[in-house]
Amino acid sequence: MTRLRAWHLVAGTAALAVLAAWSLFVGVSDLTLAGLLDGRPDDVRVLVESRLPRLVAILLAGTAMSVAGLVMMHLVGNRFVTPSTAGTTESATFGVLVATLLAGGEALIVKMAMAVAFALLGTFFFMAVLRRLTFRDMMLVPLAGIMFGGVIGAATMFVAYRADLLQSLGAWTAGDFSGVLRGRYELLWIAGAVTVLGYLYADRFTVAGLGRSFAINLGVRYDRVVNTGLVLAAVITAVVVVTVGEVPFVSLIVPNLVTMALGDNLRYALPATALTGALFVLLCDILGRVVRFPYEIPVSTVLGVIGSAVFLTLLGGGKRMGLR
Amino acid sequence: MIEIKDVTKRYGDTTVVDRVSLTIRPGGVTSVIGANGAGKSTLLSIISRLIPADAGTVTVDGLDVATTPGELLARRLAVLRQDNHMSVRLTVRELVAFGRFPHSGGRLTARDHELVDEAIGYFELDGLADRHLDQLSGGQRQRAYVAMVLCQDTDYVLLDEPLNNLDMRHAVHMMRRVRRMADDFGKTVVLVVHDINFASCHSDTIVAMRDGAVIAQGSTAEMMRPELLREVYDLDIGVHEIGGSRIGVYFS
Numbered sequence: 362m363t364r365l366r367a368w369h370l371v372a373g374t375a376a377l378a379v380l381a382a383w384s385l386f387v388g389v390s391d392l393t394l395a396g397l398l399d400g401r402p403d404d405v406r407v408l409v410e411s412r413l414p415r416l417v418a419i420l421l422a423g424t425a426m427s428v429a430g431l432v433m434m435h436l437v438g439n440r441f442v443t444p445s446t447a448g449t450t451e452s453a454t455f456g457v458l459v460a461t462l463l464a465g466g467e468a469l470i471v472k473m474a475m476a477v478a479f480a481l482l483g484t485f486f487f488m489a490v491l492r493r494l495t496f497r498d499m500m501l502v503p504l505a506g507i508m509f510g511g512v513i514g515a516a517t518m519f520v521a522y523r524a525d526l527l528q529s530l531g532a533w534t535a536g537d538f539s540g541v542l543r544g545r546y547e548l549l550w551i552a553g554a555v556t557v558l559g560y561l562y563a564d565r566f567t568v569a570g571l572g573r574s575f576a577i578n579l580g581v582r583y584d585r586v587v588n589t590g591l592v593l594a595a596v597i598t599a600v601v602v603v604t605v606g607e608v609p610f611v612s613l614i615v616p617n618l619v620t621m622a623l624g625d626n627l628r629y630a631l632p633a634t635a636l637t638g639a640l641f642v643l644l645c646d647i648l649g650r651v652v653r654f655p656y657e658i659p660v661s662t663v664l665g666v667i668g669s670a671v672f673l674t675l676l677g678g679g680k681r682m683g684l685r
Numbered sequence: 686m687i688e689i690k691d692v693t694k695r696y697g698d699t700t701v702v703d704r705v706s707l708t709i710r711p712g713g714v715t716s717v718i719g720a721n722g723a724g725k726s727t728l729l730s731i732i733s734r735l736i737p738a739d740a741g742t743v744t745v746d747g748l749d750v751a752t753t754p755g756e757l758l759a760r761r762l763a764v765l766r767q768d769n770h771m772s773v774r775l776t777v778r779e780l781v782a783f784g785r786f787p788h789s790g791g792r793l794t795a796r797d798h799e800l801v802d803e804a805i806g807y808f809e810l811d812g813l814a815d816r817h818l819d820q821l822s823g824g825q826r827q828r829a830y831v832a833m834v835l836c837q838d839t840d841y842v843l844l845d846e847p848l849n850n851l852d853m854r855h856a857v858h859m860m861r862r863v864r865r866m867a868d869d870f871g872k873t874v875v876l877v878v879h880d881i882n883f884a885s886c887h888s889d890t891i892v893a894m895r896d897g898a899v900i901a902q903g904s905t906a907e908m909m910r911p912e913l914l915r916e917v918y919d920l921d922i923g924v925h926e927i928g929g930s931r932i933g934v935y936f937s
Contacts, residue, residue, distance in 0.1 A: 438772050564791035568783060570773045574735045574766045579837070580759025580787040624817060625774045628791060 365629040373636045380643050381420070385412045387647055389655045410543045418546040419538055419646050419660075420639045422601050422608060425552035427619075427638025428559050428631060429594040430612025435570040435625060436590045437491070441503035443612040444484075444598040448510040452483025453595075453602040454534055455517045462524055469603070473548060476599035483513060484595045536606035536661035538646055545604075552600040556635060559593050563627040566590055570625060608642065609661055610668025615641055617675055686711055687732060687841065687873070692741035694727055694897075701727045703897035704741070709890075711840070714867045714874045716884035719894035720918055725877045726767060726845050728894070732875070733764035733843050745841060759787035763837040765830055767845040767877075771818060777829045778814040781805055784836030804836040807862060823850035831859065835866065842866060845877045860887040881922070885909050886930045893917045909933065 385408065386392055392412065396404035430443035437447075444450050456479030460472040487509050491502065521530040559566075569576045569586040576583040601608060615638045616630070623630050642660065645667060649658040687709040694702040702724045709715050717725045730736045732743050734750040743750045745762050763784075775783075781804050785797040793801070805814050808828045818826055827850045834842060847863065848856045864887050866872045878884045884891055884905075891908040893901045895917055901908060909931035914922040922933040 435773070440772075564786065567773075567775075568786060571771060571775075571780075571783070572769065574730075574764070575769070575771075577735055577755060578733065578759065578764050578834075579783060580754075580756035582755060620774060624776065624779070626779050 365623050365633055370632065370636065373633075373640065377420075377636065377640050377643070380640065380647065381416055384416055384419075384643060384647050384650075387650045388412060411541075414543045414546050415538050415541045415646075416643075418541045418549055418605060419643050421546075421549040421553045422536075422538075422605055423611060423639040423642030424635040425549070425556045425597040425638075426601055426608055426611045427615035427634045427641075428556045429597040431616035431620070431627070431631060431634045432559055432566055432590045433594040433612070434616060435566055435627065436587050437488075437502075438570065438572070439499060439502050440617055440620075441499065441613070442506060443616070444480075444594055445607075445609055445612055446503040446510070447487050447506040448483045448513055449480050449487075449595055449598045450602060450607050451510040451513040451517065453477075453480040453599040454530075454607065455479050455483075455513055455520075456599065457533055457603055458517055458521055458524075458526065458530060461526065461529070462520070469548065473600060473603045476603045477596055480595040480599040480602075481592065483509075484591055488591065532606075533602070534607050534661075535659050536601075536608040536664070537659040538605055539657050539659070541605065548600055548604050552597045555593055555596050555600075559590075560631055560635075562586070562589060562593075563631050567625065567627045570627075607661060608664060610664050610672060611638055611642055614668055614671045614675065618671070686746060687875070688742075688744045689728075689732065690742050692728070692731055692738045692743060694724075694731060694736070694739050701897050702731065702738070705894075705897070705899050706741075707892065707899055707902065709873065709875060711873050712867065712871060713889035714863060714876065714887060715890040715892060716876045716878045716888040717892045717894060718878060718881055718884055718917060723894040724897040725894050729764070729843055729845050729875065729877055730766065733762060734758065735764065735766065756787055759837070759839075761839050762841040762843065763834045763839040764843040765834045765845060765847065767849060769826075769830055771826075774817050774819060776815050776817055777810055777821070777832075778805065780818060780829055781810075781833045781836050784833040784838075787837060800836055800838060804832040807835065808832040809858075824852060824855055827851060828855065828859070831862075835862075839872070841873045841875070843875045846879065847876060848878065848880065848883065856883065863887065881909070881914065881933045882930075885932065906931065 390407045392404050392407050397408060433443050433447065434440050453476040456476035457472050460475035464471040487506055494505065517530065521527050565581055565586045568579050568581045569583055573583050616634050619634045619637050620630050623633055645663040646660045649660050649663040652658055689705055689707040692702055692705045693700065705728060719725050731738045732750065737751060748758065750758060778801065782793060782801045784804065785793055785800065789797050805811060808831060810828060810832060813821060813825060818829060821829065831844065831847055847859055851859055860883050863874055863876065867874050888905060891903065891905055892899055893908060893913065900916065901913055909924050911922055911924050914933060920935055922935040924931050924933050
């Protein structure tokens with residue numbers, strides 16, 4: 362097994378810094394280093410109003426979503442149960458729709474509150490169903506979760522159709538960072554803060570992942586810790602859905618790749634997952650920006666293509682790599 | 686001292702533990718024997734607060750297990766259940782180190798690391814310490830689990846079928862280690878054991894259960910009698926003195 366070494370983190374952070382710096386200069390508006398150094402007002406404005414917020418949003422969303430996935434799969438004890446395969450994401454989207462119907466499109470706080478409430482409801486409902494399921498097959502459980510998400514997605518679609526909001530729905534669900542401007546992404550800091558909180562819980566999460574009796578034996582309040590983790594995952598998902606939309610596959614493949622290499626001790630896996638998630642989403646976003654320059658491909662599309670390819674590889678080679 | 690008073694547990698209409706009262710004195714090895722479904726494991730789980738009793742109380746050194754904070758109890762009493770399905774990928778060393786969690790949280794001290802190494806050595810896991818649990822055989826995993834419980838360094842150690850998955854050599858070694866945990870470290874060990882001869886050779890006290898009730902309790906010599914064993918198992922078991930131990934013969 363590979364151990365997490367300091368140089369892994371250093372190398373990862375360095376790669377992230379390079380990509381991040383590069384990402385600031387990728388875009389339609391002409392922004393050059395020389396211009397910035399000269400202090401040209403246009404360049405500075407583009408940087409402060411658009412490029413920097415976008416970068417921060419990407420890093421926060423990528424980090425938070427991967428950590429949400431890691432915590433959820435670990436606590437459920439199934440590597441394929443993540444916010445995107447347990448109905449959490451779809452529930453959050455439903456919440457956004459309901460908030461829009463009730464309070465109009467602009468009330469961001471209402472949207473977020475609703476998204477969080479629905480994400481929590483959906484997640485805990487699915488967990489309650491999971492406890493009653495007699496099959497515990499590694500693949501069937503996430504399949505049930507995907508079906509559950511599908512049902513919620515259908516209900517969302519139906520309500521949106523009736524309310525003539527289908528187009529807006531399309532805009533929210535496709536995760537996209539191109540609309541991120543200063544003043545429109547700051548809620549993501551909440552997801553960032555919740556992620557840090559998750560790190561403080563890392564050991565307790567690991568212990569809870571050992572199973573109920575191990576956790577109780579070691580003096581960990583099992584139910585409380587599991588619920589904390591699920592709330593954390595639901596809140597992160599909801600915040601990301603509200604601010605940038607659904608970012609598919611990140612919460613599924615990043616934690617799986619990291620734990621395959623480093624094992625399930627969250628003390629090490631969690632920071633590594635956070636870093637890898639940020640790297641992965643940033644890379645995909647830059648790709649979406651340069652592939653058809655000057656047009657942009659939404660990051661959700663890029664993630665969908667790359668993510669599904671990685672996921673299929675994981676499934677195919679899973680057994681060999683110790684992923685049952 | 687573990688004091689069990691009128692403990693009852695029901696699942697639906699079935700009473701699996703029926704008004705059990707029992708005192709386990711500090712020190713020594715106590716084995717709980719009985720046929721399948723006699724309620725041994727359930728009783729052990731109730732003592733170790735893994736499942737709540739429907740009625741009655743259990744106290745460990747005066748602490749009621751139902752109300753004492755879990756983290757406090759985790760420094761007094763350790764338990765290992767029988768079936769441990771673990772899908773988590775940890776190394777043996779990481780798992781054993783979590784035995785120190787009740788004492789140090791996640792931050793291990795130098796002393797903690799010593800104890801971890803000691804427990805790993807004690808169960809001959811040195812060569813496997815950096816392997817993932819899912820790469821081990823059932824018996825190796827079982828040893829890793831018990832090593833974790835030993836590392837927890839509690840006064841009371843409760844083990845449900847610790848010989849599960851172990852071959853003869855490792856089973857004997859496990860029982861000798863259990864014995865030494867009591868003799869050298871002064872721990873109070875309570876075991877659920879299927880093999881009466883392991884119980885006979887390595888324990889001080891035997892508790893016999895049948896249909897959820899404790900039907901007899903006494904020293905090994907008192908308990909290893911054909912009449913009593915017949916009552917416990919519904920089976921004719923001849924008892925012979927071999928090499929200073931009472932051995933039950935029931936194979937033919």
